[in-house]
Amino acid sequence: MPAPNASPDTAAGWMQNPVRLLVEQASYAYSVSDREAPDFTLGPVTFSARQREIVGILGANASGKSTLLRLLSGEFKALSGRIELDGTPPGQLPLRERAQRIALVHQESTLLFPLRVWEYVLQGRYPYGQRLRFENEADCLLAGNALEQVGAKALLDRRMSQLSGGERQRVILARALAQQPRLLLLDEPTRSLDIGGKVELMRRLRRLAEENRYTAVVVTHELNLAAEFFDSIVLLQRGKCLASGKPADVYRRELLEQAFETTLDVETNASGRPRVILRGDADMDALEANPDAAKESPSL
Amino acid sequence: MRPLTPRRIAGICVALGGALFVVVVFSLQVGAYPIGVRDVVMTLVRGAIGHWNNVPPSDRLVVFGLRLPRIALGILVGAALSVSGASFQALLRNPLADPYVLGVSSGAALGAILALAWFPHAEWTMQAMAFLGALITIAAVYFLGRRGGQIDSTTLLLAGIITASFLSAIIMFLMTTLSGRDLRGMAFWLMGDLTTPPAISLGFLFVILLIAIGAIYTTSSDLNLILTGEQEAHHLGVNVPRVKLVVYVGASLLTGLAVSVSGAIGYVGLLIPHVMRMLFGSDYRVLIPASAIGGAIAVVLADTLARTIVAPTELPVGAMTAAIGAPVFIYLLRRRLA
Numbered sequence: 001m002p003a004p005n006a007s008p009d010t011a012a013g014w015m016q017n018p019v020r021l022l023v024e025q026a027s028y029a030y031s032v033s034d035r036e037a038p039d040f041t042l043g044p045v046t047f048s049a050r051q052r053e054i055v056g057i058l059g060a061n062a063s064g065k066s067t068l069l070r071l072l073s074g075e076f077k078a079l080s081g082r083i084e085l086d087g088t089p090p091g092q093l094p095l096r097e098r099a100q101r102i103a104l105v106h107q108e109s110t111l112l113f114p115l116r117v118w119e120y121v122l123q124g125r126y127p128y129g130q131r132l133r134f135e136n137e138a139d140c141l142l143a144g145n146a147l148e149q150v151g152a153k154a155l156l157d158r159r160m161s162q163l164s165g166g167e168r169q170r171v172i173l174a175r176a177l178a179q180q181p182r183l184l185l186l187d188e189p190t191r192s193l194d195i196g197g198k199v200e201l202m203r204r205l206r207r208l209a210e211e212n213r214y215t216a217v218v219v220t221h222e223l224n225l226a227a228e229f230f231d232s233i234v235l236l237q238r239g240k241c242l243a244s245g246k247p248a249d250v251y252r253r254e255l256l257e258q259a260f261e262t263t264l265d266v267e268t269n270a271s272g273r274p275r276v277i278l279r280g281d282a283d284m285d286a287l288e289a290n291p292d293a294a295k296e297s298p299s300l
Numbered sequence: 301m302r303p304l305t306p307r308r309i310a311g312i313c314v315a316l317g318g319a320l321f322v323v324v325v326f327s328l329q330v331g332a333y334p335i336g337v338r339d340v341v342m343t344l345v346r347g348a349i350g351h352w353n354n355v356p357p358s359d360r361l362v363v364f365g366l367r368l369p370r371i372a373l374g375i376l377v378g379a380a381l382s383v384s385g386a387s388f389q390a391l392l393r394n395p396l397a398d399p400y401v402l403g404v405s406s407g408a409a410l411g412a413i414l415a416l417a418w419f420p421h422a423e424w425t426m427q428a429m430a431f432l433g434a435l436i437t438i439a440a441v442y443f444l445g446r447r448g449g450q451i452d453s454t455t456l457l458l459a460g461i462i463t464a465s466f467l468s469a470i471i472m473f474l475m476t477t478l479s480g481r482d483l484r485g486m487a488f489w490l491m492g493d494l495t496t497p498p499a500i501s502l503g504f505l506f507v508i509l510l511i512a513i514g515a516i517y518t519t520s521s522d523l524n525l526i527l528t529g530e531q532e533a534h535h536l537g538v539n540v541p542r543v544k545l546v547v548y549v550g551a552s553l554l555t556g557l558a559v560s561v562s563g564a565i566g567y568v569g570l571l572i573p574h575v576m577r578m579l580f581g582s583d584y585r586v587l588i589p590a591s592a593i594g595g596a597i598a599v600v601l602a603d604t605l606a607r608t609i610v611a612p613t614e615l616p617v618g619a620m621t622a623a624i625g626a627p628v629f630i631y632l633l634r635r636r637l638a
Binding site: 073075095096097098099100102103104106111112113114115118119120122123124126127131132133134135136139140143144156179 | 301302303304305306389393394395517518519520521522524525527528529531532534535536537538539577581582583585
């Protein structure tokens with residue numbers, strides 16, 4: 001297995017920044033009925049991440065990305081292997097305590113009744129208190145800060161239903177930040193954003209990871225953005241972990257082609273990060289005519 | 301940012317309580333034997349402190365003997381139905397849910413009609429059998445509506461609708477066997493009616509309803525989160541299956557009790573929560589108490605109209621709530637679409 005990426009690449013840095021999220025040979029099986037063979041199996045998956053690191057989970061549809069995310073969140077219990085957040089398996093934590101450490105941002109769900117942005121973000125403070133609770137000033141301060149961090153302070157009094165897709169995404173992220181998590185899980189956060197919005201969100205995630213020192217795991221279909229902004233990548237195909245490690249190690253043409261079952265090409269950009277290029281039929285013909293070009297894989 | 305505080309909830313409750321008091325005084329005044337506002341208030345105050353001298357016996361009889369018990373029943377039923385409706389709207393994640401959507405009222409009606417057929421001379425059996433019918437329906441719908449060992453909102457809704465429709469078929473069949481007098485009684489009961497005094501004491505009814513509403517209220521923070529999505533709520537630390545069970549049992553009990561003593565009064569449980577949402581916001585911590593008092597106001601007002609509008613004939617209160625409720629519902633619906 002490739003070594004996990006650590007931002008401070010010195011021995012001292014490693015000591016100060018121990019592994020926060022550890023996933024070792026974790027697997028999961030999903031079946032409709034107990035008597036039949038599982039309909040879907042995931043794993044075994046191995047990777048780890050430290051504070052301030054962002055891990056991308058990539059793979060085609062139905063490759064088990066969201067399942068892996070729910071395993072990490074503690075919602076699903078791993079069949080074998082181990083998953084630990086700061087040494088504790090998330091599934092063993094009581095719900096509230098878990099919600100104080102792990103925040104999961106879902107693909108957005110519909111709201112039934114009108115809700116203001118600040119009411120929504122304050123919900124992130126729910127894990128900190130009694131079951132029937134009223135928010136205090138500290139909660140408001142934290143919710144306000146969370147909105148400020150995502151650049152949505154001005155939306156405070158707007159109704160959730162009046163927000164644009166990008167604004168909504170930021171507010172949903174703010175609710176997760178209000179949970180003050182150590183581990184932030186995001187399920188396709190860039191869905192329904194335009195390209196500008198996607199890049200902005202990725203920059204924001206990067207900056208927030210630095211400021212708030214959380215570890216983030218992001219399920220995404222954005223290959224190039226993931227390569228550009230994330231520290232490591234887990235590549236899944238039909239529940240199997242094809243590769244995990246630094247983007248440059250995972251972004252190999254044959255691996256990506258296998259994972260996404262399409263023809264594409266990988267090159268290295270100026271900053272040394274890999275970049276995926278889709279190939280049309282004409283390009284493939286040209287490649288076949290000149291096979292040397294295809295052998296150029298990123299050398300990092 | 302103006303987070304909800306217990307103080308604001310108390311303020312809203314006091315304001316609504318004041319409105320309820322005004323409605324109660326109005327309801328005590330009007331009728332075949334009109335009493336002035338001053339006399340009503342004096343009778344109430346003197347009655348409360350036990351000084352009966354200076355109170356005309358007829359005032360005492362009309363206020364304390366006739367009108368007040370009926371008003372008290374209306375308050376209890378209105379509060380129960382309205383809280384039940386608000387709860388089902390959250391539990392089923394459906395703004396069109398009302399207390400009867402899961403078939404509890406049909407079960408109660410079947411119980412009542414069986415009582416009419418089997419024990420035609422004992423009035424209390426009708427309410428007892430109605431409550432029994434409601435309980436059996438609650439249990440049946442719960443077991444039909446489970447998926448993977450816990451309540452699934454969609455399955456529960458479908459199970460409730462099917463159960464209600466099946467029970468209605470049986471009720472229609474049994475109605476054809478009733479005599480003319482029983483049929484009229486049954487029709488009143490199906491519409492909702494406050495003329496029959498409850499078989500159990502009002503105090504006892506009040507305590508049970510208060511416990512059920514209190515149990516639902518303890519989950520109000522959780523319901524707020526469940527309304528933004530069950531998965532989200534789970535990941536924010538809400539024990540979703542537990543909350544759903546508490547709310548299902550609590551709300552069903554409220555409906556079962558209300559229907560047993562007054563029949564199925566329509567529209568209150570559907571509309572009052574929406575009106576309260578428009579006035580005070582969607583937060584269940586304020587919505588549940590506000591709905592309780594709002595529902596009480598609505599039923600008392602509707603019953604006052606029902607017994608005075610074509611006096612000396614009395615309409616069933618359900619006819620009144622439907623006549624007012626349907627246009628209000630259409631207005632809300634159009635507003636929502638606009």
